[in-house]
Amino acid sequence: MIFLAAHVWDTTPFVPQSPSPSVRPVLQPPERRPRFRAAAVAIDSLWRPAAPLTSRPPAMAVLAAALLAWLSTGTRLARPQSDLELLEEQAIQAAAEHVAPAVVSIETVGGLERLGQVLLSSGPTTGLIVSPEGYIVSSAFGFASKPASILAILADGTRLPARLVATDHNRMLVLLKVETDQPLATVQPVPEEEMQVGQWAIALGRTYEGGQPNVSVGIVSATQRIWGKAVQTDAKVSPANYGGPLVDIRGRVLGVLVPLSPMHSGQMAGVEWYDSGIGFAVPLVQVLQVLPRLQQGQDLYPGVMGISLSTERLHSSPAVIAACVPNSPAYKAGLRPGDRIIEVDGRPIERQVQLLNEVHRRYAGDVLSLAVQRGEQRLEFQVELVREIPPYQRPFLGILPRREADGASSGVTVRYVYPDSPAAAADIQPADRLVLLEGKPLTNAEDLALRLSSFEVGSRLRLAVERGHEVRQLELVLAAEPENIPPELPPARDALPLPPERPARGPLPLKIPEFQQECLLYVPESYDPRFRYGLAVWLHGPGGFQEEALLARWQRACADHDLILVAPRALDPNQWGRADLEFIRKVLDEVRSRYSIDPLRVAAHGYQTGGAMAYVLAFNLRDLIRGVAAVDAPLPLPPPENDPLQRLTVLLTTARASTYARQIDAAISALRARKYSVTVLDQGDQARYLSDDEFSQLLRWLDSLDRI
Amino acid sequence: MVSAGLSLAVAVCLMAWLSASAAFAGSAPGSLAEVAAAVQPKVVKIFGAGGYRGLEHYQSGFLISPDGDVLTVWSYVLDTDSIQVVLHDGRALAARVVGVDPRLEVALLKIEAQGLDHFDLDAAERASVGARVLAFSNLYGVATGDEPASVQHGVVSAVTRLEARRGVFETPYRGPVYVLDAITNNPGAAGGALTDRRGRLLGMLGKELRNAQTNTWLNYAVPVDVLREVLPQLREGRVVQRDVPPAISPENALNPELLGLILVPDVLERTPPFIDVVLSDSPAARAGLLPDDLVLFVNDRLVQSCKALRAELERVDRLDIVRLTVIRGQQLIEVELAAGDPTP
Incomplete structure (x- = not known):
């Protein structure tokens, strides 16, 4: 990680300087140190071992047994301790020899x-x-x-x-x-x-x-x-x-x-x-x-089977598969999300950590016999661990869902259909309602997104779509996520009369106890707690930001696109550090507890050092951040594996004369190699913050983070 | 009730008996307490220069005569006119430096006192690997006045020589040492006494020292034999000078080219010393060396890079015979050759 001080071995070695506290009693040894074998025989004849020894043991075994017998009986007083000390020393030397x-x-x-x-x-x-x-x-x-x-x-x-x-x-x-x-x-x-x-x-x-x-x-x-x-x-x-x-x-x-x-x-x-x-x-x-x-x-090599577990409580939760990448050995063997792994090679698995123990000690190429509980059924599978699983690429249906008040609905109503997408090819249209996926009812957009994570690009998928009173059965082939931004978007929701009771709105200062940093929070005046809002985390570039200028840019945008803005200030306005990472996590927790936030539309957006921080934030808070919009910023650390459950989408800018031009090109390659969807805005020659047109593209990108 | 009371009484008796036996064991003849008590009066705390910029102004030492001869390490702490030696009973006495051996890094001090407990260097012992040892020192300067020195316990980890690898240890001392399985490498511990389980002197705790090759700290002591050897000169008040083997002047030093060897281009920090070309009719050619041979040893010293090979050859006079060990495929081949070989 970028903020961990690199451990420089040659200049800062770990120097243990603690005095040894263990002092053992040392007593008078016999006048002449007896040969080791002689000592063993002597002991054997003086103190019979408590337990009879079976076969003829080697001298050292006799000694060890004699020592144990001696220690476990009350003979400590009868003989000087020096014998024990000496015999221990000799036994240690004999073992080494x-x-x-x-x-x-x-x-x-x-x-x-x-x-x-x-x-x-x-x-x-x-x-x-x-x-x-x-x-x-x-x-x-x-x-x-x-x-x-x-x-x-x-x-x-x-x-x-x-x-x-x-x-x-x-x-x-x-x-x-x-x-x-x-x-x-x-x-x-x-x-x-x-x-x-x-x-x-x-x-x-x-x-x-x-x-x-x-x-x-x-x-x-x-x-x-x-x-x-x-x-x-x-x-x-x-x-x-x-x-x-x-x-x-x-x-x-x-x-x-x-x-x-x-x-x-x-x-x-x-x-x-x-x-x-x-x-x-x-x-x-x-x-x-x-x-x-x-x-x-x-x-x-260490082996993996390609499942994700819910990461909450390693030591107390059962090993229930949360996701299972389609190209993984686990998926190919027949394991599916929701399966609870109950046995590995006949050994019971009650907690996640036991499963991890079984897997981590084995190698790629080893075959595990798994027993799983699926509903009432007990199923058995053979899974061969592999060294690595090809990077996961998120499959794409081609729609944006409408956002419902309080999430109250069954099925997914279509807000927008991406041109040239699988959905468009199957003639899905706005206002259509997706009701069944592979024959099972769809509850909402989140459910659809989660269930799609078990499919891969190129998979066939059966959907039942309702238009008016007519239900159509469709079969479509999933595609890769698009990297372009829709030119215009219809409204995501109905405008309802606002309820009388609403939390605080407008520009609000946000302080977190124990942190010195400050943070600006902006909630649009029209905030309606029955709907879920996107969350944009603005990470300023070198020098910090002016509150008025920032609000002038974002106020209208927040209202139009159902967004809440948080703008933390780094401890040192010129650079972001590890302490800021902790602070931002607390800020996000606080905002999520006070306001209704759409988990699919939380994005980190920053300029230059702030853009680099946006990557750091996204890679460290994978459970929270779903998008990175980095303007003229290098990628400060290698991207993690793409994860089916923790979706992440990237928007970035390029400019030929940018100081970071080469690093940004490398970032694009590194991200695409891991199969992240990367949307590139080319700023031409000079790097700068976003123009008005680019900013409106950013807003549409933010507004489409919940694409499916 | 009665039986409960009875068993309680039995338990109390048992505990009393156990603690009594423990106390007995603690002061048994030859116990650690007794050994430590016998050694402590021979160990001294030394205070001198330092005390700023992270340099401690204290170290340890021990008595080797009844009339105030103190052996300790030679360090900046002694680089002052006011050295104080504090005895186990709290007496603080001014000490003067009698003699030093800068290469061994030992010094002999003298304090004016009589009838002191001391180690007898002539009766000193040797220890083998795995032997249990005690280290007495004033590490971290925790002991002051009449407080006894700290006692540490461990085993001898290795009996070896510091000169084994040049440049590995950042010290002028190259000679036999006990490497200790105890963390004695601490500020103020240098000069302390290493004894066996019976309190017999084995050696003197060395200065803080790092192994430059593994970047680990070394816990070690200089054996008594080595100390005993230089004692007469220290007593005479001489600064011990050793015969340093005369360095070989550059014009007499050997190099690969003189042997007819051209190494692969030295492009890395640790380029393996592969032979690139063997000049025809050269000493190397006559010795049977071939291109692609990898030189491993020069006169039994491991050379891990082209740089190390050149450095090692520079230590050899060009008129002398040098022994090279090379690896060819999976075979070790040893050859002897000299630059001055007369052509047959």
């Missing part, structure tokens, strides 16, 4: 210096051998620079050239391969069900010169983190051990250390948390599960 032969150091040569503004490390990184034939897993962090050559240095110092076999873009791991005649040392994974919060966790890396891996000791802080993809530890995890193993006290591997972030993805996500008490490892069992696919050179 046990895994050390499978921990390799990796050097890279050549490659990028930086990724974005992040300075990439060129230091050694760590890898973990996962097969005797020479497959090595490491963190994708060390390979963000796309190095020209990779070298693995084994525990015994042997240098072997390595090649990058495949990348797991979901868990941020890479698989490397070295050629070797000798079988390499491997490790034993800890089953996920055995991982417990509080157990010892030893992080190993091999990034310092010297024979042994570097160790950091902590505990397992949490399991099933980051959508079940990671185990969390308080051992220090940093570039010094990314790619190395997180080991349990028995010398088995819990996971592979990686920087991960619940909020972001990418090779550098989570790096800012290094050594901070929060570190992650991808469970080795999960790595081994996908190893065969990676070994075939297959890059793995």
